[in-house]
Amino acid sequence: MVACVKCLLVDSVLKAGFVRGRQRYLCKACDYHFTEQNAEVVPTRRRTQTTISDVAKAVGVAPSTVSRALNGHTDISPATRQAILDAAHQLSYQPNMLAQSLKSRETHTLGVLIPDLERPFxxxxxxxxxxxxxxxxxxxxxxxxxxxxxxxxxxxxALIASQVDGLLICHSRETENFDHVKPAACQGIPVVHFDRVSNEVDSAKVILDDWNGAFNITEHLI
Structure with missing residues (x-):
């Protein structure tokens, strides 16, 4: 990223061709042209996530102590636990869900596939x-x-690749081949079909009995 040499803004700088082999820039904010020879390169700030080590450093304890406190272990004193919770909040700490899922082999996530969310059903x-x-x-x-x-x-x-812990599926009207669902069963991912189901896949099934429902309603009315 390049900062304007006049107003020092970064977001307003555009490339504007070359002058004598040097990159030319235009700052839209102050309408100023300059070349790469006198431009100031601003390093791009990389997005970083607060880690347990960051929280531990802020409190002055070991990362393992932070981990135990955040996971509710009772061998941490109330004062230390509160200090860790306060530091985690101030540093905007969020657990790394990917790391946790790799350790526990569970993501606590369910995948739901439906034809159209706009339909009331x-x-x-x-x-x-x-x-x-x-x-x-x-x-x-x-x-x-x-x-x-x-x-x-x-x-x-995509849902299988995301390592969901279960799939709930209502198939599309076009679906006649169900091979894409079978890998879930092979990987031990439970599958529940509802409304539109498949007998080719070993899964639990939730089906609405429309015929008997209509029969019972009609019988009740007459």
Whole structure:
């Protein structure tokens, strides 16, 4: 990144061709031209995430102590635990979910694939799934196929690659081949089909009995 030599702004600087073999710049903020010879290069700030070691350094304890405190171990004094929690909050510490999942082999994430979230039935289903999952301490990743088989395949592959702990699937209208779901079973990922199901995949199935439902309603009315 290059800063303007006149106003010192960075975001307003654009490349503006070459002069005698040197890169020429234009600052939109002050309408000033300059070359790379007198330009000030500003290093790009890399995005960093606060780690347990950062919290430990701030409190003056070992990283293992921070880890035990954040995970609720009882062998940490109340004063030390509070100091660690305060430091974690001040440093905006967030647990590294990828590292935790690699250690525990669980991501506490469920993948949900539906045809279209805008349809009332699927919106209601997702709302119920979300409520139950949240109560159980799980997050939910929601994908839509938009009734496209190819989109469904890509979404299932992405969810499996994300190492979800379970899949809840309602297939698209185009789906006639279910090979893309079978790797989940091979990897030990539980699969639940609902509404539109497949008998080719070993999974739990939730099916609405529309015929008997309509029959019972009609019988009740007459």
């Amino acid at each position: 699927f919106a209601t289903a997702v709302s119920g799934i979300q409520a139950v999952a949240t109560e159980a301490g799980y997050r939910v990743m929601i994908c839509q196929s938009k009734e496209s088989y190819r989109t469904e395949v890509n979404n299932v592959q």
